[in-house]
Ligand SMILES: Cc1ncc(C[n+]2csc(CCOP(=O)(O)OP(=O)(O)O)c2C)c(N)n1
């Protein structure tokens with residue numbers, strides 16, 4: 001968005017995107033405003049991405065919600081905001097530096113005392129939001145509803161579609177007392193009618209390219225939960241922990257409609273055990289957690305690897321170790337996901353890149369778990385979990401699958417058949433009659449082909465190889481990641497998980513400045529896809545961008561994995577662990593700092 | 603739609619068409635039920651429990667494919683390898699939540715769990731409480747030998763005070779857990795006690811447990827001849843002890859009376875201490891499912907999900 005021209009007659013400028021940061025306290029309904037804006041953008045076929053912080057404390061505390069709405073492709077929630085909507089002095093002071101120079105600060109003049117030095121750099125618009133909300137609604141509502149009033153102001157500023165917003169407000173407050181809806185609409189209209197036009201110009205989004213089909217708007221945890229349902233998962237178990245809990249709550253609420261259930265257990269060990277029990281019984285089941293809960297699951301995970309039982313584990317990463325930073329983002333669980341537990345225990349690790357990808361990753365994970373009889377860990381993170389994006393509505397009839405247990409009798413069955421070259425055997429669930437009368441035991445002890453204990457060194461080597469070969473067979477089916485930008489150049493940025501958007505934007509920005517930078521995104525992390533070495537060969541520097549610590553040796557967790565595989569010292573890390581998502585400029589600046597000779601083509 | 607947890611899940615083939623109808627199938631013989639020869643020490647009490655489990659399967663005409671035998675880790679937990687049926691040898695202490703996953707997702711199966719006192723009351727103690735209070739349908743037989751057998755004579759949570767083990771060389775000092783009291787107070791809906799030296803009684807208790815609709819718990823004293831020889835002699839008439847059945851006038855629905863019975867000094871009584879008909883979690887979940895499905899009758903799974911997505915536009 002271009003900065004408004006100072007002074008002069010109010011005018012309407014066309015913009016192609018806008019970044020709006022809303023800062024207040026969590027109980028003010030900050031998320032609700034952001035949600036309305038995101039949903040509106042989705043319905044208007046615009047791209048949208050949000051970012052929010054939630055306080056770790058229960059009763060409020062500072063909270064922000066940033067929405068980036070664009071008529072073109074939106075890759076990240078944006079670095080600096082065009083507009084800051086500040087409800088309190090602390091919101092104003094803490095967030096003004098995230099506003100572009102010349103940007104707009106819309107503040108509640110009942111609570112915020114603007115500072116003279118900032119007034120020179122930013123356009124300040126004070127509106128007594130709290131007072132005007134009380135006036136608009138009247139009665140004893142106090143300033144409850146000021147978020148909706150502020151939404152009205154924003155709607156005016158960006159000439160948003162009022163009927164669509166009214167409809168959204170109506171949907172949000174359906175079923176509640178009609179006076180609540182009426183108050184919300186009153187606050188909204190009061191905000192909308194408040195005159196801003198003579199203070200500042202207003203904006204209008206240019207028409208976005210019409211997309212085919214409709215868009216749906218949701219956060220990453222919702223997309224992951226619904227993706228599991230689409231995949232056919234009908235059973236799961238978990239224990240509450242932020243930010244994983246949303247998924248278990250969603251599944252608990254939704255699964256009964258599909259004849260399924262989700263159990264809240266006494267702890268994470270019980271949860272994974274119950275999910276493995278469900279998987280053993282023939283229904284691929286899900287468990288999940290965040291932070292410390294993931295650590296608790298590792299013994300049972302090893303059992304599922306050994307016994308070759310399909311299982312889905314969702315890890316919504318947060319800052320660690322221990323209780324760490326419960327409501328902040330970090331990508332520091334890659335090592336535990338790939339290697340956590342004792343013994344050699346190969347398992348599958350996949351990381352979705354964005355909200356839409358959460359939905360499809362869930363389906364892919366379930367299909368891998370079933371086909372390869374293996375636990376699959378979906379590694380998401382707090383940032384994708386809580387951010388809202390619009391994406392093209394899936395074709396439900398096509399994507400939804402039925403994975404009810406197949407109990408067709410079999411003539412005979414060796415659960416751990418060593419004759420299969422690629423090591424891939426199928427789990428046969430109880431209830432299946434085995435006509436030769438020899439039944440399998442699923443076990444964590446090293447075993448023979450029927451699952452009976454074996455202490456034979458040869459058997460242990462063969463079975464270990466079987467469990468490994470399955471994943472090597474899986475790796476061969478993975479596509480080599482696409483390169484964003486030219487396939488040869490100076491610097492290759494490598495990312496995984498939620499950093500995909502900012503990394504792509506960093507590539508765009510660096511290339512626009514004449515630098516030679518490309519990127520790839522690795523979704524399949526364990527096993528890795530084949531062919532990465534050919535991609536790396538095209539670049540002088542391979543910089544792995546991760547939200548985790550640079551570690552003892554100067555590179556993060558994915559970089560460590562890539563170094564282990566390729567032994568290539570040109571693989572280095574761009575790391576940070578401040579609990580916040582990467583800004584595009586962080587990535588560009590850190591890349592510049594890492595490659596001392598500069599990012600230009602050499 | 604995918605088969606709900608209420609249905610017998612059959613897909614991709616019809617079981618009865620491919621095989622004999624159940625009515626025409628003969629009951630299994632002991633030979634057909636027995637798998638590996640047990641690795642237990644000669645004379646171990648666990649042999650009797652296994653033999654009586656075979657009897658139960660024979661007597662009740664359970665089919666191979668309908669039985670799941672689940673265990674944690676311990677000598678007693680080797681159980682599933684010796685049974686020719688679907689089974690799993692899970693991790694130490696967590697057999698109950700694993701079995702709960704089977705029970706809650708597969709109403710067509712009989713779920714039996716076997717294990718030791720350490721597995722049940724030490725590492726798995728909390729799972730015991732929660733499975734009991736949730737009343738998840740399954741039968742759980744704890745083969746209590748008052749010692750850690752597999753790891754060779756450490757103190758167990760049921761070892762009596764004074765028992766000399768490798769970890770309490772001067773004698774155990776911590777108050778032992780009373781499995782009966784633990785089960786009653788945790789909310790188990792079927793609580794019984796038996797001993798391996800009285801085979802008929804073991805079978806009787808297992809049958810009653812299997813017929814109970816809920817979490818049925820049986821403590822079966824099972825002597826570890828290797829590390830705690832003679833532990834239960836006082837309950838064995840052949841060793842000069844007494845086997846006392848639960849008094850005929852004991853009211854099994856009286857929780858306080860059951861608790862009192864559980865508090866008697868060894869050898870105490872044997873039989874059903876406590877029983878009630880509280881609904882199982884299985885049944886409660888089915889109710890929730892039925893209510894939820896009523897609102898989506900006639901819709902395919904994808905259409906139900908579509909409705910959610912329509913609201914997310
Ligand atoms: C997590 C874990 N900790 C410890 C062990 C070692 N371990 C195996 S069995 C056992 C105790 C067995 O005692 P009990 O459950 O009473 O069974 P018993 O052998 O007496 O039948 C222990 C400590 C283990 N297998 N797993």
Ligand code: SF4
Nearest residue numbers: 643646677751826827
């Ligand atoms: S050590 Fe004890 S419990 Fe284990 S098999 Fe031998 S006698 Fe039985």
Ligand SMILES: [Mg+2]
Nearest residue numbers: 718719749750
């Ligand atoms: Mg024991």
